[in-house]
Amino acid sequence: MLITNYKGWKSYARFFSAEHCQAYLKNNYKKCNNDNPEQKGYENCYAFLYYLEHGQIYYQQAENAPLILKPILLFYGLVHLIKACILTVDPDYPETTSVLAHGVSTRKRKKQNYQFFQDEVKFQRNGLFPFMSEKMFNMKQLEGDKITMEELLELIPELDDLFTVHESKSTFTPIYTQNEQLIVPDKLMDHYHMTEDRLKEFLTTKSRNHIEFSNEGLTFQLNKSSFTGISPIKINLESSSYVLPHKKDNLCLFPELMVHYLLLYNLSMIARYETEWWGELTKMMPNRDYPFIKSFLDITLKKGPFLVYEYLME
Known part of the structure; x- marks a missing residue:
């Protein structure tokens, strides 16, 4: 039996209090041996709270949005939640603008006979993805490394069926x-x-x-x-x-939170820049891409916030 006290967005209610966030961050910064945990907790409590609140709003809008918009809303919802996570371990985030980029890239124009499963994302030196990887999980990603959508989908347990x-x-x-x-x-x-x-x-x-x-x-x-x-x-x-x-x-x-980030990044780029392919997929459902993408979007709507909450509670 799975041991978790997670109750969806209700579990986040504790964080929608600046007083609680200040004490929570102060405690985290003490563990990180920060020189001034109380001051940093005071300075960051509203940024932390608003990252979570804005993330929640994106997810709630995604739940009611048509499929063609879901990846964009879910991606930016997850980005806000991840920024909140980073702020718990890095009181000076963001120190430079370089950490604000996505940190990954994908081919903007898809080739003829495009296959979603074979599509790739490439890791960049700077940006949110390598930053979260290092700060949250103490993992270094190599610039230029690639990973396919099939490899990422295989890492989502709920897609096993x-x-x-x-x-x-x-x-x-x-x-x-x-x-x-x-x-x-x-x-x-x-x-x-x-x-x-x-x-x-x-x-x-x-x-x-x-x-x-x-x-x-x-x-x-x-x-x-x-x-x-x-x-x-x-x-x-x-x-x-x-x-x-x-x-x-x-x-x-590979931490599953990073898997969701990479899949949502690519799907949000497709939804924005590959409108013909994306429109055909969502209306015609021509092949296996549709059930996997639709199922993943349904899963990440619930699991993204769960993975973030579990991280925050650790």
């Missing part, structure tokens, strides 16, 4: 619960080509020791309920369960 139907492949395995313990299915050893001991070591180290295995089998307990950062263990919000990816490459440690 669609991959099974359209691609005849499963992307995640659920972790079972029994007597308040979590159990990794044996079949995952086959996917990872690992022995039981090696799999235990892999999951423990890659999850930053937030899990503790018992001596018997692949049964473990959580030392921490949230896996929204760097860990191969992900959360499926729709099934309210923990899951593990079938691929154990470097991408399996």
